[in-house]
Amino acid sequence: xxxxxxxxxxxxxxxxxxxxxxxxxxxxxxxxxxxxxxxxxxxxxxxxxxxxxxxxxxxxxxxxxxxxxxxxxxxxxxxxxxxxxxxxxxxxxxxxxxxxxxxxxxxxxxxxxxxxxxxxxxxxxxxxxxxxxxxxxxxxxxxxxxxxxxxxxxxxxxxxxxxxxxxxxxxxxxxxxxxxxxxxxxxxxxxxxxxxxxxxxxxxxxxxxxxxxxxxxxxxxxxxxxxxxxxxxxxxxxxxxxxxxxxxxxxxxxxxxxxxxxxxxxxxxxxxxxxxxxxxxxxxxxxxxxxxxxxxxxxxxxxxxxxxxxxxxxxxxxxxxxxxxxxxxxxxxxxxxxxxxxxxxxxxxxxxxxxxxxxxxxxxxxxxxxxxxxxxxxxxxxxxxxxxxxxxxxxxxxxxxxxxxxxxxxxxxxxxxxxxxxxxxxxxxxxxxxxxxxxxxxxxxxxxxxxxxxxxxxxxxxxxxxxxxxxxxxxxxxxxxxxxxxxxxxxxxxxxxxxxxxxxxxxxxxxxxxxxxxxxxxxxxxxxxxxxxxxxxxxxxxxxxxxxxxxxxxxxxxxxxxxxxxxxxxxxxxxxxxxxxxxxxxxxxxxxxxxxxxxxxxxxxxxxxxxxxxxxxxxxxxxxxxxxxxxxxxxxxxxxxxxxxx
Numbered sequence: 001x002x003x004x005x006x007x008x009x010x011x012x013x014x015x016x017x018x019x020x021x022x023x024x025x026x027x028x029x030x031x032x033x034x035x036x037x038x039x040x041x042x043x044x045x046x047x048x049x050x051x052x053x054x055x056x057x058x059x060x061x062x063x064x065x066x067x068x069x070x071x072x073x074x075x076x077x078x079x080x081x082x083x084x085x086x087x088x089x090x091x092x093x094x095x096x097x098x099x100x101x102x103x104x105x106x107x108x109x110x111x112x113x114x115x116x117x118x119x120x121x122x123x124x125x126x127x128x129x130x131x132x133x134x135x136x137x138x139x140x141x142x143x144x145x146x147x148x149x150x151x152x153x154x155x156x157x158x159x160x161x162x163x164x165x166x167x168x169x170x171x172x173x174x175x176x177x178x179x180x181x182x183x184x185x186x187x188x189x190x191x192x193x194x195x196x197x198x199x200x201x202x203x204x205x206x207x208x209x210x211x212x213x214x215x216x217x218x219x220x221x222x223x224x225x226x227x228x229x230x231x232x233x234x235x236x237x238x239x240x241x242x243x244x245x246x247x248x249x250x251x252x253x254x255x256x257x258x259x260x261x262x263x264x265x266x267x268x269x270x271x272x273x274x275x276x277x278x279x280x281x282x283x284x285x286x287x288x289x290x291x292x293x294x295x296x297x298x299x300x301x302x303x304x305x306x307x308x309x310x311x312x313x314x315x316x317x318x319x320x321x322x323x324x325x326x327x328x329x330x331x332x333x334x335x336x337x338x339x340x341x342x343x344x345x346x347x348x349x350x351x352x353x354x355x356x357x358x359x360x361x362x363x364x365x366x367x368x369x370x371x372x373x374x375x376x377x378x379x380x381x382x383x384x385x386x387x388x389x390x391x392x393x394x395x396x397x398x399x400x401x402x403x404x405x406x407x408x409x410x411x412x413x414x415x416x417x418x419x420x421x422x423x424x425x426x427x428x429x430x431x432x433x434x435x436x437x438x439x440x441x442x443x444x445x446x447x448x449x450x451x452x453x454x455x456x457x458x459x460x461x462x463x464x465x466x467x468x469x470x471x472x473x474x475x476x477x478x479x480x481x482x483x484x485x486x487x488x489x490x491x492x493x494x495x496x497x498x499x500x501x502x503x504x505x506x507x508x509x510x511x512x513x514x515x516x517x518x519x520x521x522x523x524x525x526x527x528x529x530x531x532x533x534x535x536x537x538x539x540x541x542x543x544x545x546x547x548x549x550x551x552x553x554x555x556x557x558x559x560x561x562x563x564x565x566x567x568x569x570x571x572x573x574x575x576x577x578x579x580x581x582x583x584x585x586x587x588x589x590x591x592x593x594x595x596x597x598x599x600x601x602x603x604x605x606x607x608x609x610x611x612x613x614x615x616x617x618x619x620x621x622x623x624x625x626x627x628x629x630x631x632x633x634x635x636x637x638x639x640x641x642x643x644x645x646x
Contacts, residue, residue: 034105036069040097043104043137047130053313057097061310062090063285064243071300072098072182072216074106080299082219082234086306086343088314091220095184096127098218099164102182104137107161110182113175113205115190117155117168123186124154124166132157169201176204181212188221188230193558200560202230222339226347228548228557238301239292243308245284249274253289256307258324258342265318267307278317285310305343315341335551346551353517355545359538363525367533368405370394370432375595377404378582379426379440380572382565383413383449388422391569392430392440395577395584397592399516402531404430406540406566413450419457427464434600442576444469446568447501458499469502469575475554477505479512479578502575507555509571514549540566 037059044057059066071078072094085091095112102110114120132138141159143152155174157164167174169191183205185191191201202219209215221231244253252271254260260268267276276284285308306315315323320341327337338346365371374394382389388409394402407425411418429437443461447454447468458468469480483500513530520528532541546562549555558564577584 033073033075035073036097036101037066039101039105040069043135044097044100045131045134047134049126049130057093060286061313062093064288064290064304064308065090065094067290068300068302069094069097072101072218074214078298078300079215080217080219080238082231082238082299082301083304084221084223084231084235084301084343085304087222087340088306088309089304089343090310090313091304092127092186095186095218095220096131098182098184098216099128100131100135100138102162103141103157103159103164106182107141107159108181109162109178110164111178111180111184111205111208112164112166113183113185113191113201114166114168115187116170117174119187120166120168121154128157128166169205170195172204175201175208178208179211180208181214182216183209184216184218184220186220188219188234189224190221191230193230193560200230202560222343223345224339224553225548225550225557226345227352228550228559229345230560232345233560234299235301235303237297238299239294239297241290241292241300241302243288243302243304244291245288247271247274248276248280248283256305258305258307258320261307261317261321261324263321263325265316265321267317278311281311281317303343306341332551352548353514353545355541357521358517358532358544359536359541361520361525361528361530362532362534362536364534366535367403368430369533370404370430370438371402371531372433372600373397373400374402374404374432375592375599376577376582376584377430377438377440378573378576379443380569380574380576381422381426381443381445382568382572383446383454384565385413385449387411388413389565389569390422390425391566391573392426393570393573393577397589399529399585400531401516401529401574403533403536403570406536406569408565413453416453416456419453422457432599436599436601438599440576441465442467442579442582444502444504444572444576444579446471446572455499465581467502467576467579468499469504469572471504471506471571473506473555475507477503477508479505479509480575481505502579504572504575506568506571509574510547510556510567513570513574517544539563543567544570 040057041059046054046057048054053061059069068081068083070076071081083091083094099110099112102108112120112123114123132142142157143159152158155166157166163178165174165178165180169175169185169188172195175195185202185205188202193200195201195204206217209217219231219234221229223229223232226232242255244255246253247269250269250272252269254270256267260270262268262275265278267278268274269276290302306320307317309315323333323337323341327334335346338344363371370377371394373396375396377392377394380391380393388411389406390409391406392404394404396402405425409421409425411421413419426443427439429439431437443464443466445454445458445466445468447470454468458466467483472481481503483502485498485500516529520530525531543562543564543566546564546567547556547558550557576582
């Protein structure tokens, strides 16, 4: 074929100029903003090992997730997003897509936070690694893990322009690692609410983002217990958005709520009352929209339940109806149904302590005095970074207990001289109304914080029955277990003799004490098992109500930001009372009678309950208040005798 060479040259010149002009113009143009949802539709691949529908990601299958993901786009003004959800609605995929978007399109320092380091490693291996291996846009950005200097490890991924750190909420060192612009947190209701006495893991992580004005914080979780759920708090602090879908018949927009689901798995329209078949859900979700209760709030918060699960994915409406029927028959399954199907925190009348009702049980005797019937004392101690919390508890027949004293002593646990103030309170004798001095027969101190300092203090008092304890949150554990020997090393110095560490079943102890408190509701003071003095401050009772019982997980959960030292110290004092050398639960009437004869001596029946000689009665001494608002018994220190425990 013969072609005019001059024409070809002219065409080549014209094409080259056009290409040059186009490249020049594009170089000066700001690229159009890219949303996370559009990026995911264009790039995201779901591995066969990571999803029920492997292959290209389609936001159209989860239309309600589009707005949530787009709030995490680099150009979006939204800083905080919270998603309170049920299972099987695609919530974790929001996080996965956001991570891929950051690596490929908006590089910067990013952190993914999981409940534990183990779950963080599992997410990295099962979700992130397949994404990096199968998606070309990500594989080109993250160096392969082939050498030590690749920057690609299980919990750390370096990429062009940024780094991804993956850690667990139980690792305080991981949360202090670096400042981050993107913070993505999954299952936050499982996070530690007081990590090494430094605050909640959520607060520690959010501090990492403070240096970035255009930060992105994502919180995702299935809720747990009402009043103690972190995602519930985040949802209520935001604008509280719910997804409205139209009726296929009357086009009335409404939310999908469990109350309008029939037992046959059909939905009753709020507008026309017609029965809606689940096969209409695909079209309903596609036409849905988010509506905020408080649109003026800056933080976005969303709620989704299992009724929104895409047709063919997750739970069907018939399955949800069947699970509801089962939850009605079995109260234990009602908790799981509320959390995992409805995406709501669960609340019942039997899972929390009513603070106001508890405070009304205060009796007409002052603290640091010993009422009649209280025959032995134990002590529980909690160690904080700037104080000690100390509770002295009395015990008697029929599982009765008396809060003899609760005090918070300011001091630095790392300073050995400050422990002397603790000695002055714990070892000081308390005289009962018969003139007999009592001291705690067993003292339990928590060694979870400042372990070496606690061990050192325990070793200083071998004759005073001081034991180091460590709490276990596993259900059905004994209140106090067999001890384990500990080799103690303090400030780099090896000590010749170790100590025994006693493991405490915290949930079991709290279950027992909670049952006694609830059993005392409405009972006359003479018949109660738990007694409180008249002069305890309101905060003392508030700390007893700082936790909620999670019936699904069979454990107690502390409300975010609440203090519970008084409640914990009662648990430790009860564990001390269950120690093999004390065993209040196993004492027979003969044992109590022998203690009574020693502790409450009488001459026959000459003296009645109110006929104790006046010189043997001891009025409560004046109690100064320290900087924490608690009784400060440091004034007793000079009068303390270093005698053994009675």
